[in-house]
Amino acid sequence: MTCRNPILFQWSNDPRESEATLECSQCLSSVELWKLAPVKKSKVAPAPYPASKKGAAKAPVNPLIEKTPKNFGVGQDIQPIKDLSRYVKWPEYVRLQRQRKILNQRLKVPPALNQFTQVLDKNTATQLFKLANKYRPETRIEKKERLTAAAAAQVEKGDKAETKKPFVVKYGINHITALVEAKKASLVVIADDVDPIEIVVWLPALCRKMGIPYVIVKGKARLGTVVHKKTATALAFTEVRAEDKSELASLVSAIKSNYTEKNETARKAWGGGLMGFKSNMKMVKRANAVKNSL
Known part of the structure; x- marks a missing residue:
């Protein structure tokens, strides 16, 4: 059954209907729709400028002070000060006395x-x-x-x-x-x-x-x-x-x-026979491996 007044159709909100139907307000005739696409609700466009929150006032900025960010790339700003003693090429007598001290600790004296x-x-x-x-x-x-x-x-x-x-x-x-x-x-x-x-x-x-x-x-x-x-x-x-x-x-x-x-x-x-930090950590790791394997 068809109706000649398609403009008067309105959605049927009856949950008992298995398919989407349209009902005419005059003849109360219904038309079954096949794969009727749902109507999307239109979204309201957001405001161009968000409203500022109350109480979150920005601190005043001094216009006389300019930000000068540093660039620590090659050939740019000077690097910050750090301890370079690890990279120093020490004199021979300093290296010898340090090596002698370590050897006296490691070897049996x-x-x-x-x-x-x-x-x-x-x-x-x-x-x-x-x-x-x-x-x-x-x-x-x-x-x-x-x-x-x-x-x-x-x-x-x-x-x-x-x-x-x-x-x-x-x-x-x-x-x-x-x-x-x-x-x-x-x-x-x-x-x-x-x-x-x-x-x-x-x-x-x-x-x-x-x-x-x-x-x-x-x-x-x-x-x-x-x-x-x-x-x-x-x-x-x-x-x-x-x-x-x-x-x-x-x-x-x-x-x-x-x-x-x-x-x-x-x-x-x-005297002597004292291992360094790395050797001690290796021994601890080896002991833990043996303990876990048992």
């Missing part, structure tokens, strides 16, 4: 060499150098002045004046060795950073053999300042003035208690 890692504590070392500075040998200028004054006195009086032997610390490895073998040394002070170490590696054993107290301290340069040299491998006390004998005796007893007896077991122990 025999007791004769490992004993030089045990040094005197700071407080006792301060007392030691305080006493040693009282017995510094004369410099070349002081020696020249002394000989000039003695020669002038000899010219005036006509006879040579008798001079007393000064009390000074002894230095020089051969001289100290002779003093130790003759048992004339009261105390021997050895540097821990002598290079090559073969110069003094046997000296502690010789001191123990002859029964002479010895001590290992930090810095051959510090020993050198006592005798007006750049460096000194060892120093030796032989004789001191009467007013300093008690101080030397107390210093020797402090060294025996704080150094000799304390490091007796460490003196016989092997």
Whole structure:
């Protein structure tokens, strides 16, 4: 059945209808539609400028200050400051001493060499150098002045004046060795950073053999300042003035208690054998893999 008034058709909203139909408002006739496309609802166009939210006012911008963004490309702005010590080509002596330190940590070090890692504590070392500075040998200028004054006195009086032997610390490895073998040394002070170490590696054993107290301290340069040299491998006390004998005796007893007896077991122990961070992480990873496989 067809209707001649298609303009009066309207949608049927009856949910019982299985297909979309049109009903005429006059004859109430219905027309079945095949695959009728749904009508799309028209969207309202958005406003050209969104409304600003209340309370979100922009901060005033100073027109005198201009933004100057930096470009860190090649040949552009200067790069920011950073630590470049990793990329520094260090001098050869710095590289050698760092490599030597790492090798002494990684490899097994025999007791004769490992004993030089045990040094005197700071407080006792301060007392030691305080006493040693009282017995510094004369410099070349002081020696020249002394000989000039003695020669002038000899010219005036006509006879040579008798001079007393000064009390000074002894230095020089051969001289100290002779003093130790003759048992004339009261105390021997050895540097821990002598290079090559073969110069003094046997000296502690010789001191123990002859029964002479010895001590290992930090810095051959510090020993050198006592005798007006750049460096000194060892120093030796032989004789001191009467007013300093008690101080030397107390210093020797402090060294025996704080150094000799304390490091007796460490003196016989092997050193080194310490792995680095990367090796430790590899061992941990390997141990975890074995643990997970079980």
